[in-house]
Amino acid sequence: QKEVEQDPGPLSVPEGAIVSLNCTYSNSAFQYFMWYRQYSRKGPELLMYTYSSGNKEDGRFTAQVDKSSKYISLFIRDSQPSDSATYLCASHTGGFKTIFGAGTRLFVKA
Amino acid sequence: DTEVTQTPKHLVMGMTNKKSLKCEQHMGHRAMYWYKQKAKKPPELMFVYSYEKLSINESVPSRFSPECPNSSLLNLHLHALQPEDSALYLCASSQGLRDRSHEQYFGPGTRLTVT
Numbered sequence: 001q002k003e004v005e006q007d008p009g010p011l012s013v014p015e016g017a018i019v020s021l022n023c024t025y026s027n028s029a030f031q032y033f034m035w036y037r038q039y040s041r042k043g044p045e046l047l048m049y050t051y052s053s054g055n056k057e058d059g060r061f062t063a064q065v066d067k068s069s070k071y072i073s074l075f076i077r078d079s080q081p082s083d084s085a086t087y088l089c090a091s092h093t094g095g096f097k098t099i100f101g102a103g104t105r106l107f108v109k110a
Numbered sequence: 111d112t113e114v115t116q117t118p119k120h121l122v123m124g125m126t127n128k129k130s131l132k133c134e135q136h137m138g139h140r141a142m143y144w145y146k147q148k149a150k151k152p153p154e155l156m157f158v159y160s161y162e163k164l165s166i167n168e169s170v171p172s173r174f175s176p177e178c179p180n181s182s183l184l185n186l187h188l189h190a191l192q193p194e195d196s197a198l199y200l201c202a203s204s205q206g207l208r209d210r211s212h213e214q215y216f217g218p219g220t221r222l223t224v225t
Contacts, residue, residue: 008150032212043114043200043216044153088152094209096141096166100152 003027006089006101015110019076023089023101026070030091030099033065035074038086038103047074047087079108113137114217116201122223125191131220133184133201140206141165142184143214144176147198159184161206191224198222 006023013019021035032051036044050056053067064073072089089101114135123129133142141160145153158166159178167176173195175187184201198221202214 032209034212036216041198041219041221043202043218045216046213049212092211096143096158096160096208096211097155097168098211098214103150103152 001026002102003030003099004089004091004101006104008102008104010105010107012107012109013079015079015081015108017079017108019074019079019083019106019108021074021076021087021089021104021106023072024070025072025091025099027091027093027099028070029093031094032092033063033072034090034098035061035063036088036090036100038088040085044088079106081108081110084108114201114203114215116199116217116220118220119218120221120223122225123188123191124225125193127191128187128189130188131186131199131201131222133186133217134182135203135215136182137203137215138181139203139215140181141204141211142178143202143204144184144186145200145202145216147200147219153200157186160208188222191222193224196222196224 034049035047038044048063056063060077062075086103088103092098144156147153157176162178177185198219200219201217204214
């Protein structure tokens with residue numbers, strides 16, 4: 001079993017839709033939960049991170065962590081074609097080793 | 111400046127060649143990372159340097175040799191690579207403390223092809 005599981009998609013939505021991206025994890029020691037966005041042929045870019053459980057909002061993006069169910073979510077409101085990318089969830093226990101999910105490819109159609 | 115730069119952008123090398131990848135950051139970060147990413151796969155950690163000392167080596171074959179000459183620079187020396195080593199090599203940096211490693215800044219990567 002992978003420590004972080006993520007459906008690779010692809011996920012295709014119309015412009016303006018609310019996008020829900022999800023991951024599950026198995027390591028109870030994970031403390032930090034991150035979402036990275038990666039455009040084709042580019043390096044990942046940190047979107048948001050959350051420490052422990054709870055919600056965090058930044059503009060159109062909301063990250064949620066539910067440690068009781070080991071569930072990580074990213075919501076994108078009013079999705080735009082420019083949001084088309086691969087979204088990687090990731091986590092670590094407080095050390096240097098970050099574990100990434102497989103990444104979900106998102107396509108937002110104009 | 112939140113930029114991590116990597117050179118070269120593309121590299122094609124034969125299995126007998128020796129080449130080096132270079133990474134640079136000027137954010138004052140004291141942790142630097144090398145990742146390998148195959149197509150449609152997540153990044154896989156290879157090495158971590160913390161305060162210029164090798165902190166993590168994820169059992170990477172010795173044909174990959176990292177070097178951290180100073181706090182801003184990270185090199186990856188390549189020798190006798192195999193075609194399966196063809197991938198996107200990503201460099202990242204973060205503040206030097208372990209519990210700040212969730213804020214990693216990635217470079218654009220070097221796309222390596224081994225022929």
